[in-house]
Amino acid sequence: xxxxxxxxxxxxxxxxxxxxxxxxxxxxxxxxxxxxVARFVKTCVVIDVGSTSTSIxxxxxxxxxxxxxxxxxxxxxxxxxYTGSLRTNVAAIVSSVPLRNCVVRVASELFADSGxxxxxxxxxxxxxxxxxxxxxxxKTRREVLARLARVVCADIEMLDKEEIVQIxxxxxxxxxxxxxEALEQVFSRIKSHTNEKIPVVVTGLGKIFxxxxxxxxxxxxxxxxxxxxxxxxxxxYGIPSSAxxxxxxxxxxxxxxxxxxxxxxxxxxN
Amino acid sequence: xxxxxxxxxxxxxxxxxxxxxxxxxxxxxxxxxxxxVARFVKTCVVIDVGSTSTSIxxxxxxxxxxxxxxxxxxxxxxxxxYTGSLRTNVAAIVSSVPLRNCVVRVASELFADSGxxxxxxxxxxxxxxxxxxxxxxxKTRREVLARLARVVCADIEMLDKEEIVQIxxxxxxxxxxxxxEALEQVFSRIKSHTNEKIPVVVTGLGKIFxxxxxxxxxxxxxxxxxxxxxxxxxxxYGIPSSAxxxxxxxxxxxxxxxxxxxxxxxxxxN
Numbered sequence: 001x002x003x004x005x006x007x008x009x010x011x012x013x014x015x016x017x018x019x020x021x022x023x024x025x026x027x028x029x030x031x032x033x034x035x036x037v038a039r040f041v042k043t044c045v046v047i048d049v050g051s052t053s054t055s056i057x058x059x060x061x062x063x064x065x066x067x068x069x070x071x072x073x074x075x076x077x078x079x080x081x082y083t084g085s086l087r088t089n090v091a092a093i094v095s096s097v098p099l100r101n102c103v104v105r106v107a108s109e110l111f112a113d114s115g116x117x118x119x120x121x122x123x124x125x126x127x128x129x130x131x132x133x134x135x136x137x138x139k140t141r142r143e144v145l146a147r148l149a150r151v152v153c154a155d156i157e158m159l160d161k162e163e164i165v166q167i168x169x170x171x172x173x174x175x176x177x178x179x180x181e182a183l184e185q186v187f188s189r190i191k192s193h194t195n196e197k198i199p200v201v202v203t204g205l206g207k208i209f210x211x212x213x214x215x216x217x218x219x220x221x222x223x224x225x226x227x228x229x230x231x232x233x234x235x236x237y238g239i240p241s242s243a244x245x246x247x248x249x250x251x252x253x254x255x256x257x258x259x260x261x262x263x264x265x266x267x268x269x270n
Numbered sequence: 271x272x273x274x275x276x277x278x279x280x281x282x283x284x285x286x287x288x289x290x291x292x293x294x295x296x297x298x299x300x301x302x303x304x305x306x307v308a309r310f311v312k313t314c315v316v317i318d319v320g321s322t323s324t325s326i327x328x329x330x331x332x333x334x335x336x337x338x339x340x341x342x343x344x345x346x347x348x349x350x351x352y353t354g355s356l357r358t359n360v361a362a363i364v365s366s367v368p369l370r371n372c373v374v375r376v377a378s379e380l381f382a383d384s385g386x387x388x389x390x391x392x393x394x395x396x397x398x399x400x401x402x403x404x405x406x407x408x409k410t411r412r413e414v415l416a417r418l419a420r421v422v423c424a425d426i427e428m429l430d431k432e433e434i435v436q437i438x439x440x441x442x443x444x445x446x447x448x449x450x451e452a453l454e455q456v457f458s459r460i461k462s463h464t465n466e467k468i469p470v471v472v473t474g475l476g477k478i479f480x481x482x483x484x485x486x487x488x489x490x491x492x493x494x495x496x497x498x499x500x501x502x503x504x505x506x507y508g509i510p511s512s513a514x515x516x517x518x519x520x521x522x523x524x525x526x527x528x529x530x531x532x533x534x535x536x537x538x539x540n
Contacts, residue, residue, distance in 0.1 A: 027423075071423035075375045080423075082377045092361040092378035095448070105345045105452070107352045108362035110380070153297075153341035153350075178365070182375070
């Protein structure tokens with residue numbers, strides 16, 4: 001079976017060619033997502049909030065108009081925010097949190113991660129929390145709240161549940177704000193390329209509680225769920241719409257994109 | 271040999287008493303440092319910047335006037351800043367860094383820690399960097415710079431040395447700013463207790479490049495090095511002033527304090 005490597009310009013390279021230009025193929029997953037969305041919406045900004053990081057991909061007239069090709073360039077241009085739904089250390093999201101009308105500095109250890117935050121807030125289910133926890137313990141509500149309390153060097157005897165949930169709400173808000181700030185940066189750059197209103201297409205585990213919230217925060221009118229977009233248009237590609245495939249589209253959009261891209265290339269489409 | 275546990279009120283408790291009141295004895299190391307300094311300077315603020323965290327201890331008229339007794343209360347009151355000279359994840363210190371006239375978001379992983387920052391800047395020697403590195407590799411300049419480059423998802427081929435050192439300088443500045451902010455908070459609270467100018471006494475591995483820098487940042491006139499204070503007054507306690515004991519005073523002030531406290535109690539002093 002031949003192996004091809006997707007590059008940052010949305011073309012497939014041979015293994016040999018990929019090896020000779022590693023920066024052209026490193027971390028190119030966002031390209032597949034951008035390509036996929038561009039099949040459905042010609043001009044938009046895609047936000048894919050995964051477990052670990054968030055890609056913001058501008059699509060103009062059916063093509064990806066990314067300012068950054070490497071992760072470094074993307075971090076500069078607002079096209080990559082290293083914050084996600086599960087694996088992000090809370091200490092990397094906030095330096096302090098509000099509590100009892102005070103501001104409390106947080107511990108700089110890995111005591112809790114964004115998975116705990118979103119479990120505590122009911123944004124994700126225990127089943128959706130697929131990664132290891134910070135302390136290796138379980139994902140029951142009690143264990144989740146204990147980890148979050150530890151972020152301010154406390155425990156579930158020192159803080160009551162509502163106080164801990166309030167802390168989680170603040171941390172979630174900060175994640176949204178960081179993604180919104182990057183989204184704003186991408187919008188300012190691309191708005192000169194079109195006169196149309198630019199919708200936002202959201203995907204990834206954090207598509208609702210982070211991506212859509214960020215788009216709403218900066219006043220985007222139209223926010224489209226990629227999963228609904230694809231299965232509204234399923235006939236075109238003959239994709240069966242089982243629950244597990246729908247889930248796959250949301251949680252692994254790049255994989256879905258690259259599969260569809262391969263199918264199109266095999267059929268001689270572009 | 272009898273075992274006693276130091277509590278947050280600077281008294282020794284039996285093991286049984288300590289067990290019955292765990293919050294009274296948890297994380298009480300700062301008490302020993304405060305007690306130690308109060309033997310020499312009746313009114314001051316102590317800053318002890320260790321490998322992992324920074325204690326800010328107000329001493330008024332020979333007594334410790336801490337607003338917080340637990341870590342949670344200290345994080346609220348500016349008496350504990352969870353930032354240190356070696357073990358602090360860079361992603362917990364900054365959310366972005368300046369580079370090439372841009373602002374770059376940082377990766378939220380543990381790619382580099384404050385030990386790398388201070389090695390890169392020459393603030394500490396390789397020998398003083400006593401903890402594990404983030405990637406398990408060594409502490410040569412090349413390895414240190416590689417870890418720091420990774421914080422912005424780059425490597426030492428994508429960034430030149432001076433750019434990486436600039437990033438380290440910015441991160442160090444942010445640590446200083448965070449400690450200065452907490453110091454300011456402590457000063458505002460205690461200044462009504464005395465008409466004297468309040469000096470700052472610094473100790474810990476980060477006493478010069480973090481503690482003194484923070485004191486200078488908020489305009490403190492007099493900054494005293496605890497090590498020099500003690501060995502200028504060595505006759506009183508008959509402490510031999512070998513280089514290793516001096517180093518011990520700086521790097522483990524609480525241990526030195528609790529030893530001296532024990533000696534005083536045994537001699538019937540307070």
